[in-house]
Amino acid sequence: MRMSLRRGLRLVLASIMVVFVMLNLHVLYNTPESETASVLVDKRDSNAAVFPLAQAWGDTSRQDGEAHQPVHDGQVRTTARLSLVIPSKPSSTSSPGLKNATEAKKPRYNKYINVNDTEALKSEVIRINTEQFVHNLDQFGLSLGSDSLVIIIQTHNRPEHLRMLLDSMRKVKDISKVLLIVSHDVYSHQLNDLVEAVEFCPMMQIFFPFSQQIYSKEFPGEHPNDCPRNAKRAEAIKSKCNNAEHPDKYGHYREAKYCQAKHHWIWKLQHVFEEIHILKNYEGNIMLLEDDYFLSEDILFSTFMLRGLKERDCPDCRMLVLGNYDKNQNYAINGAKAERAYWISSKHNMGMTFNRSLWLEIKKCAKEFCSFDDYNWDWTLQHLSMKCIHEKIRLLVMKASRIFHLGECGMHKKSKNCDPQAKVKEIETKLAQNYKHLYPNMVAVAGDSRIKLRDPKPNGGWGDIRDHNMCLKHFKNASITQVR
Ligand SMILES: *[C@@H]1O[C@H](CO)[C@@H](O)[C@H](O)[C@H]1NC(C)=O
Ligand SMILES: *[C@@H]1O[C@H](CO)[C@@H](O)[C@H](O)[C@H]1NC(C)=O
Numbered sequence: 001m002r003m004s005l006r007r008g009l010r011l012v013l014a015s016i017m018v019v020f021v022m023l024n025l026h027v028l029y030n031t032p033e034s035e036t037a038s039v040l041v042d043k044r045d046s047n048a049a050v051f052p053l054a055q056a057w058g059d060t061s062r063q064d065g066e067a068h069q070p071v072h073d074g075q076v077r078t079t080a081r082l083s084l085v086i087p088s089k090p091s092s093t094s095s096p097g098l099k100n101a102t103e104a105k106k107p108r109y110n111k112y113i114n115v116n117d118t119e120a121l122k123s124e125v126i127r128i129n130t131e132q133f134v135h136n137l138d139q140f141g142l143s144l145g146s147d148s149l150v151i152i153i154q155t156h157n158r159p160e161h162l163r164m165l166l167d168s169m170r171k172v173k174d175i176s177k178v179l180l181i182v183s184h185d186v187y188s189h190q191l192n193d194l195v196e197a198v199e200f201c202p203m204m205q206i207f208f209p210f211s212q213q214i215y216s217k218e219f220p221g222e223h224p225n226d227c228p229r230n231a232k233r234a235e236a237i238k239s240k241c242n243n244a245e246h247p248d249k250y251g252h253y254r255e256a257k258y259c260q261a262k263h264h265w266i267w268k269l270q271h272v273f274e275e276i277h278i279l280k281n282y283e284g285n286i287m288l289l290e291d292d293y294f295l296s297e298d299i300l301f302s303t304f305m306l307r308g309l310k311e312r313d314c315p316d317c318r319m320l321v322l323g324n325y326d327k328n329q330n331y332a333i334n335g336a337k338a339e340r341a342y343w344i345s346s347k348h349n350m351g352m353t354f355n356r357s358l359w360l361e362i363k364k365c366a367k368e369f370c371s372f373d374d375y376n377w378d379w380t381l382q383h384l385s386m387k388c389i390h391e392k393i394r395l396l397v398m399k400a401s402r403i404f405h406l407g408e409c410g411m412h413k414k415s416k417n418c419d420p421q422a423k424v425k426e427i428e429t430k431l432a433q434n435y436k437h438l439y440p441n442m443v444a445v446a447g448d449s450r451i452k453l454r455d456p457k458p459n460g461g462w463g464d465i466r467d468h469n470m471c472l473k474h475f476k477n478a479s480i481t482q483v484r
């Protein structure tokens with residue numbers, strides 16, 4: 001008697017668990033994304049019910065010839081609002097392998113410019129930023145809507161790193177649907193050739209117009225009469241050097257080379273959201289990358305999944321983060337998990353993905369951003385999140401990274417063992433070994449970060465009033481007309 005009672009209870013318990021799991025699956029499959037996705041699949045594949053999200057994704061990209069058509073025709077994705085559709089040219093998509101030699105790409109930058117001629121560079125950069133030419137449109141067309149992604153790479157002068165990033169990007173599934181924007185602060189033929197060779201998606205180059213390269217002997221570069229970093233304030237004032245009254249909070253004067261990245265970072269956001277014509281009404285996400293990253297091939301797929309998860313499990317999240325810096329990446333355990341957290345510069349600055357609404361929040365905090373005495377944009381952003389942006393920036397971050405940081409030889413660290421090539425090998429091996437854990441067909445929140453938040457103590461390097469003022473101008477002004 002006792003035995004059968006226990007068995008009965010066990011049966012009931014088991015049934016409850018089964019029902020519970022089924023209910024959970026049901027909830028997931030009913031997020032807006034999956035609804036539209038299953039419509040796509042049901043027409044084609046009766047197995048679709050098993051993994052509708054993953055299959056729908058694969059399906060759109062497997063249409064080969066059709067894949068370059070505007071991706072989201074109204075019937076399939078009723079939730080997507082389009083702001084721009086540029087169809088591809090059928091002539092070039094029908095035989096992509098057979099390139100007519102006369103149609104071969106003409107370089108869009110001036111190959112003959114002397115990069116030491118700052119006046120020539122100044123106008124060349126204005127020309128390119130004004131022209132806003134999109135490469136590869138004929139081949140891929142472009143469709144920008146509320147569920148699109150624009151990837152922005154901020155690059156300095158490390159062609160060997162940038163090449164590795166672009167090589168990893170070429171292998172990313174569905175990359176042809178993305179608009180890639182490469183933002184430079186160095187004009188070099190080598191970099192331009194490298195970037196113009198991008199053949200896997202629509203691509204635009206933009207140039208930070210206030211670079212040290214262009215302003216090599218004046219602010220924001222280094223002026224001959226600028227105060228030396230370590231000058232004492234009293235001496236500086238006596239010697240009447242340029243910024244004598246404005247050392248940083250640690251008593252040091254500005255170093256141009258460290259200020260550039262923060263200016264570039266904010267200029268680039270302003271330029272993308274406010275100046276680029278084809279993005280005027282863009283409602284979708286942007287993803288911020290740096291030139292020393294390496295991408296996993298399922299990064300877009302993961303972004304797509306994470307976005308669905310945000311709608312379901314974190315409606316107040318304003319950012320998706322695709323990368324993390326954890327030493328040990330366990331794809332078997334964490335491949336399909338995300339963590340909910342508030343933005344911390346050292347943890348969440350890799351692959352930040354957000355839309356115009358967060359940009360508008362940052363813009364409201366322009367004064368705070370530009371006067372916070374820290375030359376690191378990410379440290380500054382954390383300060384904004386803590387002290388200025390309404391309700392702190394909440395986010396979802398992948399627990400198994402889809403981005404890897406190659407830049408051991410970065411701006412600050414002078415490490416001996418900085419062989420990016422070896423690092424790429426290591427990452428590729430790791431990803432290959434874990435291939436079956438990529439493209440997770442369901443991503444779940446695995447918990448909330450319990451790291452204590454604090455308003456970061458500024459590191460200095462941003463005390464010069466000229467930096468504050470120029471920074472404010474990036475926010476305010478049409479940057480194209482600003483350069484004179
Ligand atoms: C290549 O394209 C040019 C211009 O588009 C055209 O005049 C020429 O006839 C084409 N050549 C071939 C071999 O198709
Ligand atoms: C530009 O300047 C650098 C260093 O001053 C020099 O090595 C280089 O040859 C110059 N390039 C040209 C094209 O004049």
Ligand SMILES: *[C@@H]1O[C@H](CO)[C@@H](O)[C@H](O)[C@H]1NC(C)=O
Nearest residue numbers: 146283284317318355357358
């Ligand atoms: C943009 O992001 C915000 C959250 O930051 C969200 O509320 C809004 O719906 C998003 N807009 C679109 C078009 O997805």
Ligand SMILES: *[C@@H]1O[C@H](CO)[C@@H](O)[C@H](O)[C@H]1NC(C)=O
Nearest residue numbers: 473476477478481482483484
């Ligand atoms: C933008 O910059 C130009 C030139 O520096 C200046 O004349 C103009 O007043 C500025 N506009 C705004 C809105 O700040």
